[in-house]
Amino acid sequence: MHLLAAKPGGFCDEEGIIDLQQTPADVIILSAQDTLINILANTAKHYFETVSIASAQPEFTLRLANILHLTKPAAFDLYFESVLKHAKLIIVSLLGGENYWPYGIEQLRLLAEQKQCDIVFVPGDDAADPQLMGYSTFDLCRDVGPCDTKNHDIWRYLREAGAKNINHFFRFIHYHWFENKKGSEKNFDAPEAIPNTLLFDAVDGEISLAQWKARYKSQPTATDPIATGLATKSTVALIFYKSHLQSGNTAAFEEFSSLLHATGLIPLTIVVNSLKDTGTRDRVSIILEQSDAQLVINTTGFSVCSQENASLSSLPTLDKVPYHGDLPIIQAIASSSSKEDWLEYSQGLRARDMAMNVALPELDGRIISRAITFKETRTHSDLCQVDQIIYQLHKERAQFVALLAQGWASLRNKQDSEKRIALLLANYPTKEGRIGNGVGLDTPASVITILQALAQQGYSVGAIPSDGDKLIDALLESVTNDLDTLSLRKCNQSITVEDYLGFFHTLPEKNQSAVIERWGQPQQSPKYRAGRLMISGIRLNNVFVGIQPARGYNVDAAASYHDPDLVPPHDYLAFYYWLRKQFNVDAVAHIGKHGNLEWLPGKAVALSNTCWPDAIFGPLPHLYPFIVNDPGEGAQAKRRIQAVIIDHLMPPMARAETYGDLAALENLVDEYYQALGLDPLREEFLRNEILSLLGSSDIAKELPSYHPSEKKSLDTENSTIDNSELNQSPSDSDISDTLLGELDAYLCELKEAQIRNGLHRFGQLPINQEWSETLVSLLRLPRGTGAKDIGLLHAACEDLKLKNTSIKNDGNTALFNPLTLDPSAPWIGGKPKLLLDLPELSNISWRTEADTRERLESLSLSIVERFLHHDKSLREPVDRLGLMGLPRTQALFKSVVDSLLPAFEACGPNEIDGILDGFSGRFVQPGPSGAPTRGRLDTLPTGRNFYSIDNRSIPTPAAWELGKKSALKLIERHLQEHGEYPTQLGMSVWGTSTMRTGGDDIAQAMALMGVKPIRSPGSNRVVDFEVIPSFLMSHPRVDVTLRISGFFRDAFPQVINLFDAAINALYEHQEPGHNTSNNNPIRDAINNEISELLEDGIEKSTAIAQAKWRIFGSKPGSYGAGLQGLIDERLWDTKEDLAQAYINWGGYAYSQADKGKVAFQAFASRLSEIDVIIQNQDNREHDLLDSDDYYQFQGGMANAVKVMSDNTPAVYHGDHSNPANPAIKTLKEELNKVIRSRALNPKWMKAMQQHGYKGAFEMAATVDYLFAYDATTDLIDDYQYQSITEQYLFDEKNRAFLESVNPNAMKEMAERLYEAIQRGMWSEPGDSKQALEDMIIDIENTLETQR
Secondary structure, three states: OOOOOOEEOOOOOOOOOOOOOOOOOOEEEEEOOHHHHHHHHHHHHHHHHHHHHHHOOOOOOEEEEEHHHHOOHHHHHHHHHHOHHHOOEEEEEEOOOHHHOHHHHHHHHHHHHOOOOEEEEEEOOOOOOHHHHOOOOOOOOOOOOOHHHHHHHHHHHHHHOHHHHHHHHHHHHHHHHHOOOOOOOOOOOOOOOOOOEEEEEOOOEEEOHHHHHHHHOOOOEOOEOOOOOHHHOOEEEEEEEHHHHHOOOOHHHHHHHHHHHHHOOEEEEEEEOOOOOHHHHHHHHHHHHHHOEEEEEEOOOOOOOOOOOOOOEOOOOOOOOOOOOOOOEEEEEEOOOOHHHHHHOOOOOOHHHHHHHHHHHHOOOOEEEEEEEEEEEEEEEOOOOEEEEEEEEOHHHHHHHHHHHHHHHHHHHOOHHHOOEEEEEEEOOOOOOOEEEOOOEOHHHHHHHHHHHHHHHOOOOOOOOOOHHHHHHHHHOEOOOOOOOHHHOEOOEEEEHHHHHHHHOOOOHHHHHHHHHHHOOHHHOOOEEOOEEEEOEEEEOOEEEEEOOOOOOOOOOOHHHHOOOOOOOHHHHHHHHHHHHHOOOOEEEEOOOOOOHHHOOOOOOOOOOOOHHHHHHOOOOEEEEEEOOOHHHHHHHHHHOOEEEEEEOOOOEEEOOOOHHHHHHHHHHHHHHHHOOOOHHHHHHHHHHHHHHHHHOOHHHHOOOOOOOOHHHOOHHHOOOOHHHHOOOOOOOOHHHHHHHHHHHHHHHHHHOEEEOOOEOOOOOOOHHHHHHHHHHHHOOOOOOOOOOOOHHHHHHHHHOOEEEEEEEOOEEEEOOOOOOOOOOEOOOOOOHHHHOOHHHOOOOOOEHHHHHHHHHHHHHHHHHHHOOOOHHHOOOOOHHHHOOOHHHHHHHHHHHHHHHHHHHHHHHHHHHHHHHHHOOOOOOEEOOOOHHHOEHHHOOOOOEEOOOOHHHOOOHHHHHHHHHHHHHHHHHHHHHHOOOOOEEEEEEOHHHHHHHOOHHHHHHHHHHOEEEEEOOOOOOEEEEEEOOHHHOOOOOOEEEEEEOHHHHHHOHHHHHHHHHHHHHHHHOOOOOOOOOOOOHHHHHHHHHHHHHHHOOOOHHHHHHHHOOOEEEOOOOOOOOOHHHHHHOOOOOOHHHHHHHHHHHHOEEEOOOOEEEEOHHHHHHHHHHOOEEEEEEOOOOOOHHHOHHHHHHHHHHHHHHHHHHOOOOEEEEEEOOOOOOOEEEEHHHHHHHHHHHHHOOHHHHHHHHOOHHHHHHHHHHHHHHHHHHHHHHOOOOHHHHHHHHHHHHHOHHHHHHHHHHOHHHHHHHHHHHHHHHHOOOOOOOOOHHHHHHHHHHHHHHHHHHHO
8 A cells, every 4th residue: 555645835934035146165154143144254354365365365265145045945955056065064053953944954964974065063042952063074074083072163163253253263164174284283262252241332342330330320520521410310221132242243232322322311231142041131130230220122032931832721820030120121123124125014024023023022021112223235245255234223213212211211210299191991983882992891990990099109190080980971071082972062181283283294294195185184173173183081180081082984984995094083193192292191001902003004013103003102101901811902002002011801701591581491391301201281281381482582593493594584484393393292293302402402502601791890800709600710621631720610520420321432431521511411320419409409400411510510609609719718628628529629729729819819909010010110020811711821810911922833733633623523514504515615814813822713724725734843833834635634625715814914924924835735736546626626716716817818827826815814004804984883885885895905915925915806706706604712701792803804704705606605603712622603503692691691781780881881882793793694683683672772770770871872772773673684673663763862862961
């Protein structure tokens, strides 16, 4: 049998193949460090000139090359043939070891085996690498001494560098490889070490701390102008790599040091080999302490801390003592690109820089600022045939960083009572019922908590409103963003047009022209009044609480269709200018996820002064309280507006449980089964009651047996459950048994659903029942196999030896798994007394596996309440659990008491301490991000500056395993539903979920296509892919089209390249042993598209490239899917309008060659071929109806596909909240679940009522997202509109609540539901239409009297 290996993809994340155009030479030195190449070239010139004078000819010829130009195999092969194979000696200085350049090392070792030359491998850093160095050969070396000694000497020459060392390095090479005279004396010295840490001065070179103090810290004198005033200025440490000093490449850093000095700071320049070295960090810490430094500006890459990639994590993480004390540390980026490349590249930095200078430094809690230096060619070395690269300072960007440093230093030194602080609330939609966006956060209450903390700290705050609702009332007394009320409200603060224009004319001409062209003059702004531009917010002495201005889509309706990079209007610019220059704010905090500033057009990172976030916000110190489970959107603020994140807990979590008709049905079903076979009359009565309630409650429409193809035809006649079947007895038809089994399963699913049980209040912890239920949610998922890793329910199962004898595993009864149960399966296992006698379930039957799960949940909650009570004085000793027969649970709780509980209890105080530390100019501890209830307990405690993930590891091993499972389940579900395999699939992929999960979605897409990632040995870095042979796959390949988010585009460019390379490889791939036309559907689809494009007159190479496009996203520099503004502001008429906006905003192609090429027609064509859509959700800390992103991306794609193809695609929802057991549902099933378990749940509504204005806001948001999903998918039924309307607006208690705390939100809900009637989406509203009309009029009249 002939076995075929998997086919390597040959992927390399570099752009283009570079021909270095060198001629052969005796010695080739390869390095990835331009600084080393620079000093080698400089010294070579002097060395060979000297030798030539003495001997009339050079001793050997030399070529230098950067390994980064040779990472692609094709580029290496080209250089190998033209240069390498002719050499006598090749020296490779390699950063990262063998795994960073496997192809090159393999080929060079093969060359060495042919005895054609000597190859010397040495590390490119100070860490010895015996394996790499062991590959070296010295067959041609004249010295018969130990090879490891010569290897070591070469390593140290190159690492210590400097002109003197390199001069002797060349002599070393000459002596060992090219000296012909036997017995000649050695004319070289051993490498001379340069200290790994030293202070540097542009004039004096290496200096001591005493010399630095004498220059900068001496007392002012009349005759010493340099010292005058310096004693009171802040010292800022500037750190750069020793390699710059060794290569003589220090001019940019010297210039930056001078600029810092001119800005009013005292520079302390520290040169280091690597901050990963413990000794170096210790010495830097001593220098910082002894110099009284106030701040660190770091230009080195990578991170000091190590990080595990997104996965399960059993224990909270402890704060790490930073080497820099409590000093904030600003990451100033030394870009490895040229200034020209940076200016032209819409994303700012290339993938390598993104990892090295952004993602990894974030692990250390560094403040990401701007790129201040760029690589430029100083000269070309004809001798070495290489460009000599130097770093050049970008003065304007460096000035930005200097002013940012000055701002942070000022926070450290200024009295709290004198500081001016701004707390800003987002507002979208721009209505007065929706002020204070913040996912999972009670933003008004959180602002009150922050104000109180500031007042206690000594800030001048003034009279603080008594609660969040009173704060909103105060904000609503003056102008907001609502255009309908602008003319009716007073204005608390404003800026003259003259002052504003003074600022406006300092902006780059490009920005000024764009604003004028789009918005006209400032006097045309809706917020213009009497010669001034109005600023929304209130002053509380030195604290400003403001409403972030609108982006402009509410003013320019047409922009929502076609303008993803809409420039901000005059009033937006005026707001932040007023803060910066008239209020003279010292620091700004945007409260809650998320505002709109970080999403304005511009580069993804390393912004220029023409990027709108940079032009508007400037170099202000910036704090951002942000939910811990959203690393992607938080990273956007970190990278584009220099935010320090203060992460906060997710909202309290709880089981949905049952209520109303659901509870009544559950009781009826239990009674029915008790009567079954015992009392035929009662049995039939109960059966009829069940079927009647199923119909009257419309729950029957949510069961699998009720499965019409179109939602608008949902009625009893079209269902498989017709009236005759409802009237049959169980013995006459199987339909009742089927229904009851489905009902059992559905009731269990709804009951056990995890829902948000309120909102988080920044700086506070949940209490009472919220505390206990949240702890159970944190402990529910297993995180490993150890005592501290087991899930809480699983621990109870082990303790109670719960087994259901209907489940077999290799002939043995398996332990019951409460998270992968069959809900309707009868429970025929044991019934331990501890579960049987639970008081709250004493009257509830125990007949199914679902009932067993419920009892385990109830037991878990009760023991958490007893042993982990929020009031420490009421906690019982954990040892008692052992006496209860729960030893495994006892071991788990001991671990919880030691680790999780202290971390959880610290979250509230940590959040307050974090924001106060930031406002005091102190370092905020870094911490991991992720969804705590998905097993990521390492994210606790909150209150830290969260980081995300190493972008080079996507997808992580854990994500790959989950993605494979989910892909297979999707295939199985679609095959079950439609009787055929999916062929063309559309998937939305978001940057934030990729960061949170490690790449579940990309892994699933790759598995569907039949490719798998290849990792660098010894690391999780993805370096390539391989095509899986079709005979090893359980399904045909699926052609996957991605609609990526703007942040995904920015954060994961190398994943885009990898995926595109996989598409290209699959197109070229020939399946072994087959020639059938349908064996490679991806190639077939591409060929069909090529043919169509050629018929349309497209040039062949262009047609081939376009036909392979499978990745589409937002316009470079812009974000979003385009539907939110249209739907929020009622700016659409037809489905075609929504489809066109979706295509206009997402119709930009991304590939290895194309970085956002306009591709509207290609995107539309791709959408027209799609028959299946999938959107995954990785945690239950949010749902489909509390975020606009889901309907915009998933709903937007579904609608566009239907419009483009005139066919309704199958739309699925992937539930990845339990990584061990992903589940696939239809979108309709998931929407039904969310509506029943959360949106209509009195438990959730009661929790929202505890949050006043923001709780009403959340109800209005739910209505908006429900409506938007129906607008895009037609999946919301009339009865669901009716139920929402009755619960939210017609229920007397909730109506009174809304009228009391947020009548504007009530009005918005009524208008949105009435809009559904007007558009025919709610086709038969009955009396509700008139009731809504009357309600809208009543609210309008009430609000009119209040204005």
